[in-house]
Amino acid sequence: MTTKPLKAAIIGLGLLGSQYLEAFGKRSDVAIVGVCDVRRAVAESAAAQVHATPYTNADELLKSQRPDLVVVATPDHLHLAPTLAALDAGAPVIIQEKPLATDLAEAEAIYEKVEQRGAKLFVNFANRAMPYDLATYYVLQQGLIGQPVYAESRLDDNISVPTRLWGERSRDFATGSSPAHFLLSHVVDLMHWWFAPAQVTEVFAISQEGVLGFTPDLYDAFLIFDSGLKVRVKAEWIKHIDQIVEYYSCFTGERGGVIYNKRPGFGVQESWRANFSAPPAADALAAHQQRLGEQGIDVRLAHHYRPAAVAYDVSTVRASFEHIGGDQAHGMMLIGPILDAVQQNTLTPDSWQQRGPLPTHRDGLRQVQVVQALIDSARSGRVVTVR
Ligand SMILES: NC(=O)c1ccc[n+]([C@@H]2O[C@H](COP(=O)([O-])OP(=O)(O)OC[C@H]3O[C@@H](n4cnc5c(N)ncnc54)[C@H](O)[C@@H]3O)[C@@H](O)[C@H]2O)c1
Numbered sequence: 001m002t003t004k005p006l007k008a009a010i011i012g013l014g015l016l017g018s019q020y021l022e023a024f025g026k027r028s029d030v031a032i033v034g035v036c037d038v039r040r041a042v043a044e045s046a047a048a049q050v051h052a053t054p055y056t057n058a059d060e061l062l063k064s065q066r067p068d069l070v071v072v073a074t075p076d077h078l079h080l081a082p083t084l085a086a087l088d089a090g091a092p093v094i095i096q097e098k099p100l101a102t103d104l105a106e107a108e109a110i111y112e113k114v115e116q117r118g119a120k121l122f123v124n125f126a127n128r129a130m131p132y133d134l135a136t137y138y139v140l141q142q143g144l145i146g147q148p149v150y151a152e153s154r155l156d157d158n159i160s161v162p163t164r165l166w167g168e169r170s171r172d173f174a175t176g177s178s179p180a181h182f183l184l185s186h187v188v189d190l191m192h193w194w195f196a197p198a199q200v201t202e203v204f205a206i207s208q209e210g211v212l213g214f215t216p217d218l219y220d221a222f223l224i225f226d227s228g229l230k231v232r233v234k235a236e237w238i239k240h241i242d243q244i245v246e247y248y249s250c251f252t253g254e255r256g257g258v259i260y261n262k263r264p265g266f267g268v269q270e271s272w273r274a275n276f277s278a279p280p281a282a283d284a285l286a287a288h289q290q291r292l293g294e295q296g297i298d299v300r301l302a303h304h305y306r307p308a309a310v311a312y313d314v315s316t317v318r319a320s321f322e323h324i325g326g327d328q329a330h331g332m333m334l335i336g337p338i339l340d341a342v343q344q345n346t347l348t349p350d351s352w353q354q355r356g357p358l359p360t361h362r363d364g365l366r367q368v369q370v371v372q373a374l375i376d377s378a379r380s381g382r383v384v385t386v387r
Pocket of ligand 1 (some may be wrong): 011012013014015016017036037038039042056058073074075076078082097098099124125126166169173182331
């Protein structure tokens with residue numbers, strides 16, 4: 001298949017913007033024509049790296065370069081203006097960093113403009129492309145643990161994130177965002193993807209404030225799905241830990257469960273395991289293991305011996321898939337499939353098969369609706385229905 005090089009522009013050249021520079025640099029079908037950051041020196045240095053034109057004003061970049069593809073990687077609360085500007089300038093494709101917005105009305109405005117313009121907007125919910133998360137998707141969607149009934153996910157950042165990660169800009173970034181927008185955006189999106197087609201209908205949350213002072217310290221919430229599934233999600237921005245992030249999830253289904261330590265805390269190893277109490281036949285399990293392997297997800301299949309003569313057999317696990325050790329994940333893993341989707345004019349390109357459609361403005365809006373309900377619930381102390 002012949003591919004036309006895409007004329008790309010990147011707006012916002014901080015931590016994530018520079019990763020896009022690198023990721024696009026590896027693709028022969030993308031040419032970066034313009035880069036923009038309100039900090040002139042940052043824009044000029046990025047432009048020099050990729051032989052593009054630097055801008056400090058997004059409108060000027062869009063008017064003079066007419067890009068085919070615009071990346072918006074500004075801070076969480078500053079997505080609206082560049083995204084609307086790109087759509088108004090006629091950009092056919094936007095890749096936006098998560099969350100779609102930190103405000104529901106802004107998310108709706110982006111959604112409506114994308115629809116009105118007939119444009120495509122992809123949200124980089126990067127976790128969807130990470131090996132442990134893909135393995136979880138596979139196991140859940142194949143029904144290997146039966147009907148999911150409960151899940152728990154904790155994604156916590158070191159207190160250094162809101163106070164120091166972005167240098168002197170940290171407080172502004174964190175004030176415009178929160179652990180719900182910055183962290184639970186990922187978790188809420190994963191839950192919708194994993195448990196599709198189930199939807200969150202009700203939310204009850206609490207928050208803690210006071211340690212940081214300029215933004216909430218943490219959110220802890222229950223999400224109720226229309227399938228009956230109940231999920232607890234929690235995100236802190238005040239953790240005192242050695243590493244930058246801790247991330248743990250587990251799921252219980254009627255016939256098994258998934259446990260994984262994606263970014264483990266003290267004394268725990270990176271690990272992922274799916275336990276099956278009523279597994280399919282050995283050859284069917286081996287076929288699932290092979291299909292996971294074909295997707296680059298290397299899991300060990302174990303059949304667990306059941307002693308016949310023991311009155312009380314503690315383990316209910318009859319078979320398991322397991323991976324011990326890091327999953328080599330990074331924030332640009334979904335960008336390859338998104339660029340393939342743009343080139344192939346589809347939401348399910350060759351590089352993204354049997355994983356559902358890639359995330360768009362619809363997924364972005366749904367994520368913001370749930371996060372907004374969660375914040376409203378924490379404020380009011382009531383259960384909030386998700387609109
Ligand atoms: N996908 C992930 O796993 C992941 C991880 C971290 C951050 N992010 C997301 O990426 C986005 C950017 O985060 P970051 O950590 O790179 O932030 P950052 O502060 O390092 O970078 C943002 C850049 O945007 C620039 N900027 C601000 N307003 C602008 C405007 N109007 N026009 C042009 N430039 C402007 C800033 O000067 C800064 O250089 C956020 O939405 C964040 O949540 C995603």
